[in-house]
Ligand code: SF4
């Protein structure tokens with residue numbers, strides 16, 4: 001364990017305050033799953049009373065990395081970071097799950113393979129194969145709730161977004177130049193988000209370039225595979241330092257948060273130099289462009305879900321809400337009760353712990369339905385997939401959209 005890791009453990013006074021904020025503790029009521037319980041286990045590991053084992057691997061997999069414990073800890077203990085460090089130690093102990101190992105080391109690292117994977121899923125869905133598989137109920141015979149997990153699949157696009165749009169999206173006399181980090185979900189699944197951003201940039205005189213890029217690494221870092229995360233991060237830094245831009249914009253809260261952590265995770269000075277250019281697209285629209293939207297009258301009620309990774313960044317709670325206010329009267333913004341509670345997606349948590357993840361999501365769905373909204377907006381493609389799935393499971397027809405989709409739709 002490294003030195004900072006030790007220091008963080010020593011800060012915990014065992015007050016138990018984190019229990020009130022942890023979604024996993026809320027659902028399970030089990031002490032080992034909350035930050036305090038994990039810290040106790042880490043203390044025992046530090047003193048050599050216990051060693052890493054399968055049971056501990058299970059316990060440390062039970063965390064959404066939502067950061068609610070960190071945000072509310074009176075002593076500044078970073079519970080989510082401790083879990084990530086612990087997972088890194090588990091990987092060093094040879095305990096990275098074989099499926100994750102293959103996905104991170106043989107898929108995520110290679111854009112060509114990732115694109116081919118996306119194409120296969122597109123064909124699986126478009127050729128009727130998906131319908132056959134579902135009708136056959138074959139997946140019901142498989143372990144790990146595979147039949148249910150399969151229904152998490154969103155509709156894949158017929159190819160990568162980045163191959164459909166030019167490298168430079170030129171405008172006459174640009175007022176600013178940005179580089180757009182599309183993230184994997186916009187690239188392979190929800191192209192509409194990417195097109196919306198390019199449309200808004202063009203309308204506001206911003207030249208957007210879309211450099212060659214790789215997964216930000218968040219799935220690997222979150223699972224403790226720091227080696228893969230670092231490879232991906234360093235490749236991204238290399239690509240995004242080729243051209244001078246005013247800002248690097250993100251439509252995905254998790255990608256942004258990972259990039260903000262790059263200087264520490266990659267121990268890279270180059271990454272540190274880019275840090276002040278990184279910006280969530282909603283904040284960019286509100287604070288930098290100060291967009292004046294002229295929405296058409298549509299009168300749709302919309303509520304907003306705070307992605308965990310966005311709300312802790314600078315103005316990560318206020319900028320998206322300000323953008324929504326500027327969409328009035330096309331969209332009437334209503335705050336939901338549990339706006340900033342984690343949706344339970346947490347990268348691959350909704351696959352590895354499907355049932356618990358849906359349990360967490362059902363609280364959010366209840367809150368969305370109570371708000372009476374027709375649309376739930378967010379700023380993280382991963383949250384959006386989780387919310388769509390959970391709402392569908394409840395038989396709800398509330399639409400899930402990215403904020404930039406609403407902004408682009410409401411522009412004349
Ligand atoms: S992690 Fe923070 S909130 Fe939780 S028990 Fe320790 S000091 Fe208290």
Ligand code: SF4
Pocket residue numbers: 021022023024025033034035062063064065066067068069070079080083
């Ligand atoms: S990061 Fe979230 S899920 Fe994990 S221990 Fe903290 S509050 Fe609980």
